[in-house]
Amino acid sequence: MTENTQGFNTRAVHAGQGFEPRTGAVVPPLHFSSTYAQDGIGNLRAGYEYGRGGNPTRDALQEQLAAVENGTHAYSFSSGLAAEDSVIRALAEPGDHIVLGNDAYGGTYRLISRVLGGWGIGNTPVDMGDHAALKDAVEANQTKLVWVESPSNPMMRISDIRAIAKITHEAGALLVVDNTFASPALQQPLDLGADVVIHSTTKYIGGHSDVVGGAVVLNDPVLAEAIGFIQFAVGAVSGPMDAFLTTRGLKTLGVRMRTHSENAMAVARWLQGRPEVEAVHYPGLESHPQHELAKSQMSDFGGMVSVQFSGGEDAARTVAESTRVFTLAESLGAIESLMNYPSEMTHASVKGTELAVPVNLLRTATS
Numbered sequence: 001m002t003e004n005t006q007g008f009n010t011r012a013v014h015a016g017q018g019f020e021p022r023t024g025a026v027v028p029p030l031h032f033s034s035t036y037a038q039d040g041i042g043n044l045r046a047g048y049e050y051g052r053g054g055n056p057t058r059d060a061l062q063e064q065l066a067a068v069e070n071g072t073h074a075y076s077f078s079s080g081l082a083a084e085d086s087v088i089r090a091l092a093e094p095g096d097h098i099v100l101g102n103d104a105y106g107g108t109y110r111l112i113s114r115v116l117g118g119w120g121i122g123n124t125p126v127d128m129g130d131h132a133a134l135k136d137a138v139e140a141n142q143t144k145l146v147w148v149e150s151p152s153n154p155m156m157r158i159s160d161i162r163a164i165a166k167i168t169h170e171a172g173a174l175l176v177v178d179n180t181f182a183s184p185a186l187q188q189p190l191d192l193g194a195d196v197v198i199h200s201t202t203k204y205i206g207g208h209s210d211v212v213g214g215a216v217v218l219n220d221p222v223l224a225e226a227i228g229f230i231q232f233a234v235g236a237v238s239g240p241m242d243a244f245l246t247t248r249g250l251k252t253l254g255v256r257m258r259t260h261s262e263n264a265m266a267v268a269r270w271l272q273g274r275p276e277v278e279a280v281h282y283p284g285l286e287s288h289p290q291h292e293l294a295k296s297q298m299s300d301f302g303g304m305v306s307v308q309f310s311g312g313e314d315a316a317r318t319v320a321e322s323t324r325v326f327t328l329a330e331s332l333g334a335i336e337s338l339m340n341y342p343s344e345m346t347h348a349s350v351k352g353t354e355l356a357v358p359v360n361l362l363r364t365a366t367s
């Protein structure tokens with residue numbers, strides 16, 4: 001295990017990344033092999049048997065992910081949603097119930113309601129800022145998992161992770177935090193009381209719009225074993241190339257997040273002064289209703305800024321379709337600036353539900 005006395009960037013660069021002993025190669029080699037020679041039946045050279053169960057490139061990434069989130073165990077998956085599905089299947093069973101934020105990522109809500117709902121998992125979306133409502137929902141349903149995104153996508157609401165962890169644990173449930181937007185460079189939910197952290201590593205951790213992936217990080221060895229079993233038994237693992245690219249991205253996460261945060265602050269302040277703008281959602285602005293809470297659990301505010309236009313849907317669509325440097329595209333977290341019209345793009349799946357997003361809203365991901 002990497003010691004947490006090391007700084008974030010040192011852990012990001014070195015954890016799981018020791019040089020290769022035979023050649024001295026500073027970057028560990030990329031292992032594509034799907035299977036491993038055995039010296040006798042069950043007599044393995046380095047514990048590796050078959051690529052679904054274990055791969056050295058994936059292991060290197062998992063060690064690095066655990067170190068940057070201050071966790072002891074990490075599991076890497078083929079997408080963020082595969083990571084989410086694996087967490088829920090490992091920690092809940094048919095008949096169990098999940099309380100999630102009412103502004104959760106559209107794909108998370110679709111997975112929980114339409115896929116896992118059919119498997120027998122119930123759900124209640126709540127406003128995570130309303131702690132009385134959260135407590136009532138958790139107690140009334142004997143909830144197994146509470147699912148929080150902070151900052152949330154795309155409304156940039158901040159949830160009080162420490163307070164929600166306390167409410168969750170008093171009710172005997174587990175707290176899962178989707179830390180995709182903040183990234184481990186700016187926020188470490190396990191230190192704030194969360195039981196499980198999940199990521200779409202497609203976003204800031206990968207950081208270059210060239211790989212889709214997901215991660216789960218946690219400290220409890222019993223829960224970790226359950227997740228490791230699902231990873232192995234279902235097999236939604238990262239391929240070796242994906243794991244390698246994600247590791248390479250993660251090494252520079254700290255410096256990228258510093259620049260993303262600086263640039264997003266400049267964009268948010270500029271937008272705030274424009275007459276066409278009705279509201280700017282960025283936790284770094286003093287005008288953000290949870291600015292103080294954000295400061296108490298994040299070391300900076302990240303690269304995501306959402307904006308609502310007074311000219312309504314038409315204005316938002318016109319801006320989205322006329323930018324030159326910002327590319328109109330789904331996703332976020334990479335070195336180019338992207339813009340997304342959530343109600344028809346990332347959040348089209350929650351249109352008409354209580355998780356629907358405003359039609360005059362644009363979400364920007366600043367490089």
Ligand SMILES: *Cc1c(COP(=O)(O)O)cnc(C)c1O
Pocket residue numbers: 079080081082105107108149153178180181199200201202203212213214
């Ligand atoms: C993109 C995203 C996901 C889903 O991850 P995929 O890698 O696209 O499967 C989950 N949560 C948040 C906050 C996201 O932005």
